[in-house]
Amino acid sequence: MPASWTLLIVLALAGAGYFVTRARVIAQAGGDVRRLHSRPSYHGWNAALLTALPALFLIAIWRFVQPAANVTPVAILALVLAAAGLGLALMRSAPGFRARNAVEATVKGLLILCSSIAILTTAGIVFSMLFETGQFFRQYPWHDFFFGTTWSPRFGGGSQLGILPLLWGTLYISLIALAVSVPIGLFAAIYMSEYATPRLRGVAKPMIEVLAGIPTIVYGLFALITVGPMLRDWFAQPLGLGSSGSSVMTAGLVMGIMLIPFVSSLSDDIINAVPQSLRDGALGLGSTQSETVRKVVLPAALPGIVGAVLLAASRAIGETMIVVLGAGAAARMDLNPFEAMTTITVKIVSQLTGDNDFAAPETLVAFALGLTLFVITLGLNIVALYVVRKYREQYE
Incomplete structure (x- = not known):
């Protein structure tokens, strides 16, 4: 299965999870959103994030580690994770569920991950240059490099x-x-x-x-x-x-x-x-x-x-x-x-x-x-x- 199809299916499941979960909690509250701890949209976003994020992370990691390998097993596993996330979100949907807290915690984690990627990328660049520079100085005198005029x-x-x-x-x-x-x-x-x-x-x-x-x-x-x-x-x-x-x-x-x-x-x-x-x-x-x-x-x-x-x-x-x-x-x-x-x-x-x-x-x-x-x-x-x-x- 092509990776693009898997992405489309995962995103479609996330979108379906948003609307289904949102409608479900409204029905559980008898149409009175005041009985809900969090707004219906937070319940929908919680379902969408639980459905999409694990599957997308799995696909991204696999494509980074094995870009030319067969993606069918990973695609099947990603769809299973997406379905499991959607099922978990539907099970947790209830008027008293703190969906806003869950969504904000997930978004905070994503922001931390993005900032960590920038830091880790800088560290990776520095360590890669240090390693190759060490290889160079094992073959060429450092004093000739830093003080040579030719x-x-x-x-x-x-x-x-x-x-x-x-x-x-x-x-x-x-x-x-x-x-x-x-x-x-x-x-x-x-x-x-x-x-x-x-x-x-x-x-x-x-x-x-x-x-x-x-x-x-x-x-x-x-x-x-x-x-x-x-x-x-x-x-x-x-x-x-x-x-x-x-x-x-x-x-x-x-x-x-x-x-x-x-x-x-x-x-x-x-x-x-x-x-x-x-x-x-x-x-x-x-x-x-x-x-x-x-x-x-x-x-x-x-x-x-x-x-x-x-x-x-x-x-x-x-x-x-x-x-x-x-x-x-x-x-x-x-x-x-x-x-x-x-x-x-x-x-x-x-x-x-x-x-x-x-x-x-x-x-x-x-x-x-x-x-x-x-x-x-x-x-x-x-x-x-x-x-x-x-x-x-x-x-x-």
């Missing part, structure tokens, strides 16, 4: 897998991107929330947020075709800083444009959430509007603004397509922003692409690079938490 993977032996050139390119491009996105995004948020008229705000904010919906590959093509040649012809070649259209500056500028909506939209929402009473109090004491924004509104909105900047930084560190097309794939350490460089994420993709030996250090290095990115992002979160706590001690 990135030259060669399948078959003789690789130099120093992370410093990749880390430098990642931080350099991200710094330029944040230098573009944070001031522009923050000033745009301040203008839209404090100075713009409602009509202008209704037009400007959606237009800014359109940038967030553009695919990163389009930004990459924009960097490759337009921004890179423009920076090369207008700045790099006249100043004698390079002749390549692929550069750190190209990727950083385009990535900064992409990150503007992340900063502006979140900052705008946070600034608008500042109580109006704080503004009124500052204006009533004689502050100008600009002084109110600088000394009252922005300090009160600092935790949210820090979160927006952190989100933008994490997004910049994890970007790949813009870097591939805008900055190139050269692993080097250089202060010249018009030279081609690359990032950790680009090399993760390149090391896992193709028909390579998965047990080779040249492939396993991708997991060490991924774990390094995870630690960097965790460090950003810790720094942001410290800033927020320090702010709260000063202003609360």
